[in-house]
Amino acid sequence: MTxxxxxxxxxxxxxxVTAVNAHDREGFLSILAPGATMADDGTDRDLADWIEREIFSSNGHMEVDNESNRGRDLLTHYRNDTWGEMRTRWHFEVGDDGTISRFETGQA
Known part of the structure; x- marks a missing residue:
């Protein structure tokens, strides 16, 4: 159940999640802290390159199945035009200012 x-x-x-699903690049970037970082399957990636390839140019979409850690850890069904659909886990580090300083994702 999502x-x-x-x-x-x-x-x-x-x-x-709202920005990813709306393909709202401006909204997505506005929630990230300056200098935000990310990792995919345990390897740090170039943030701008990754979000272009895995979210925006490939129609990324997240359906959240479960949340934990006060909503900062998610289990999702993630799909895009490149890879199809897969179960993924996401972890977010959120600063005191309410922006995301780092996120990590990978297959669940």
Whole structure:
């Protein structure tokens, strides 16, 4: 059973998922802290390159199955035009200012 995006506990994570699913690059970038970093399957990646390839140019979409750690850890069904659909885990580090300083994803 999926969790409606509007019901996600952490406001920054909710904004992240909303922006991904709306293909809203400006909204997505606005929730990231300056100098934000990310990793995919345990390897640090170039953030700008990764989000272009895995989210925006490939129509990325997240359906959240479960959240934990006060809404900062998600289990999702993630799909894009490149890889199809897969179960993924996401971890978010959110600063005191409410922006995401780092996110990590990978197959679940």
């Amino acid at each position: 969790i409606q995006t509007s019901k996600l506990s952490d406001p920054a994570v909710r904004a992240f």
